[in-house]
Amino acid sequence: MSTERLSTERLSASELGAPLGERLTFVQFSSAFCGPCRMTRQVLERVAATSDGVVHLELDVVRDQDLAETLEIVQTPTVLVLDGTGAVRHRLTGVPTVAAARALVTA
Template structure:
């Protein structure tokens, strides 16, 4: 799972705590946070238009979920189940 964030983004703080809870519930979940200011090439390649954006990929790197804005815990858990 890739979490695109920015330093002064309040919804990013909410998303960070939601993803931490998801990782606690699903220990196999791997969350990679990328600050869009530092990782501009990756953000551009992923089509990131706003932060926070969460992208969940399956094992073959196919996108199975994208949330622009803070997702709910339930959305993240369903996305992780789809990625398996």
């Protein structure tokens, strides 16, 4: 997993098609036949289910192609970590560990 710290982009619930988490939102871009995407989903769903104010959203790069292109998503899985205001704070590629995902929640 690689991590890049960002702070210039902001996404809204209307752009994502779902409410944001009060503390943090994991926005996962996936593709239909991506094995690592399934593993990433399991990790992020687990962390979101056990963390107050944290939401996991999964978007398909084909169905949400315009947004994926705008955000320069070039591989799956890619996860954008948003703060409570929708600002993109991190971009992750690859499968995160539970510990790494929890560390982002507590940061």
